[in-house]
Amino acid sequence: MTKSGNITSLFGKSPISPLQKHMKQVHSCIKEFGVFAKAAQSEDWDKAQEARVSIGNKEKKADQLKKKLRMNLPSTFMMPFSRRDLLDVLLIQDSIANITKDLAGLMMTRHMVFPKEFAGDFIKLADLCIKTSASALVAINELDELLETAFSSRERKIVSEMVKKINVLEHDTDVAQNDIRNKLFLLESELPPVDVMFYYRAIEWLGETADAAQKVGSRFEVMLTK
Template sequence: MVASNPFARLFGTSPIKPLQLHMAASVLCASKLNAFFAAAFADNWALAEEIFAEISAAEHEADRINKEFRMNMPKSLFMPVSRGDLLSIISIQDDIADQAKDIAGIILGRQLQVPPPLQKKFTAFVENSALACDKALVAVNELDELLETGFTGQEVKLVEKLIRELDKQEQRVDKGEKSLRHRLFALESDMNPIDAMFLYSTIDNIGALADLAKAIGNRLELLMAK
């Protein structure tokens, strides 16, 4: 029976579905940073802690899927993608979940305040980085269609278009990061030096979410090129 087979229980007929479920859980972590920082800016740390708990729950779910994925995937797949390709993608996806949780954890643990003159630009920066992750999720959700069409035809063109949009979004995040760091530099002399250091690190880590999203797009692009 199918139910007695752990691989079949997890994957059904294909390992793509759990990969997509894992990406959805990982991106949920990143998307919740918008509400988390809104609560932090309002000095509502009780709400920020609630949202952090939601991020942690989504990260734990992503971790659970990742472990089952690795434990139950056969050594070889009768598919046009290799086991190594899929493991590489899920590893990057997992980094998104971990990164988002770490960002929120540091802010909450220190109750780190973003200076008011930076908050509007910071909000846009977080939203753009989360949007890059959303765009990567859309691309990953097309992977089963790519397999069904044998990586040919209109589906390839659609995914290539999604990857181009993802690249442009990552560039927006990169531009926003440079601008935000420049603004922070102008204010850091009036800040606690340790807080300024942690804020620079937080900006780097938020920008890294978009880098990870782009890395997933790059992986999909390599799959289509094989």
């Protein structure tokens, strides 16, 4: 057996690459939602359905990657963070894909089209959530470099700046959400109550994807301080 083989048998395979692969797949879900949201707002339901199916397939693949990582995660591996930390990040990442699939399903089932007063705002909110997820992906992909440099101060600073960017984007999504809610509140009396309820739910769920991406960054930062 080679030297590297001995190390692998003692400490187990690194879970970093599978974690990064999972986050990449998760991000593809929310990215595809951007396509879905624009198609839905244009009432192009054929295109929206194609995007919804694509989101479902991507979420299913992310779920498979999650299960594979959990099943094959060794109880011991040579990493500067715990198994529990890594599993926490994995579950938070996975929630982005789950929420995205549920949101697309809700909007498709109801053929949800937002009132013109804030339809464009919803598309912009989706774009902000996609950017927040993309920034979380960039941060997770930096984990290799962190390990290779033995968590050098320079690399820690780079990651810290990435996490700050995620936090700023998540804050921007909060502001955008509040703006949409305020516009919806002013229209409530003119809209069917059931539609209003589901509009609020869709806005909330979309914002939760950015919240989850921000939590990925926060948990990652906590891991670096241990």
